[in-house]
Amino acid sequence: MVLARLIATDPDKFADAYWGRQPLLSRAGELPGSGFADLLSPEDVDELLSRRGLRTPFIRVAERGTVLPASRFTGSGGLGAEIGDQVADDKIMRLYADGATLVLQGLHRIWSPLIDFTRQLAGELRQPLQVNAYLTPPGSQGFSTHYDTHDVFVLQVDGTKRWRIHPPVLTDPLEKQAWGGRKDEVSATADGDPALDVVLAPGDALYLPRGWLHSAEAQGERSLHLTVGVRAFTRYALVEELLALAASDERLRASLPYGLDITDPDDLGDELSSTVAALRDWLPTVDPAEVAGRLRDRVWPAARPEPISPLGQLDFAQRLTPDSRVQVRDGLRWQLTEDGAEQVVLRLVGRTLRFPAYCEPALRVALGGETNRVGDLPLDDDPDRLVLARRLLTEALIVPA
16 A cells, blocks of 8 residues: 555554544654655756756745745746746756745656656545645745645655644635635744644655644755645535536526515525525435536546556557457546447546447456456457457557556
């Protein structure tokens, strides 16, 4: 399990006692492996900043709590590139040397070790994830005390950083309830004694539920840490989808009475009561499958399956034989349903594919997670098996095993 790299406790205990409830500090000596430099090292940061053509918004620069305009650290990509926002490594170096914090964003999209790590962890948590890296000069603090509206795993890669953690001023904040709207409460709470005051060293990990206040300051050396942000779904998300489905009810679509002053509580009271009653009558009729379908459309696009090699994939499909071995693309989201007696429908992120109904057993085997020999797919003959496997390869649903 990838999660076991991040928590010094049993996953079941983590789920019951810590997830969404309280911070968990895990020291390097309590965790397997030898730290997190395999995911992103200081040398890897140099590679990203100087040789990978990094562009905004994959990087932010913060100086004394203020995010700098991109023009301070980007420039032209050079002849033929027609790019105006490529990171200028010399500008970045000067800003960092003067005390600015560098934030590499969306690394789960662009850095190979983190692409694989994030996909595997997202599969275990069944939640969408994002990964940023923070490179802070010695003795510097990139951001003042704040809270996030998503859960975070902090993974200390290099150097040391002091974290001061305070209890929430708002428990379980939603994305639209950012800390900026509660600056005074955040500042007042941050002036009190922290619930946790700890220095993270290389290999240490810290879990913070959304809403917990935190600030972090590099110590006598530079600090590099990763943050894995977990976009947990909430009951409020269910309410949002229920409200969208409520448009199917005539009583809830009805206009309010002519002449009603909706700004007058006395005028509004009776209509509000009638609306609540109509909603209460409608709610038990909701089909969970409808809600699940709407949530699927929100969840599935949030994570990508494993990368493919387009040229290698097409070459493999062209050379395909019954002895070729294939497997489902890791992280692929799919749903297979019947569509009458003649067809089955394969629902994917952003598209729908149709197949003859007799392909259903073979599709379930091919997409089921095991390595399969093409000649063993449950169809009548090898030509049919090759046709199906080539289509699944060219649609990027399966990959060479």
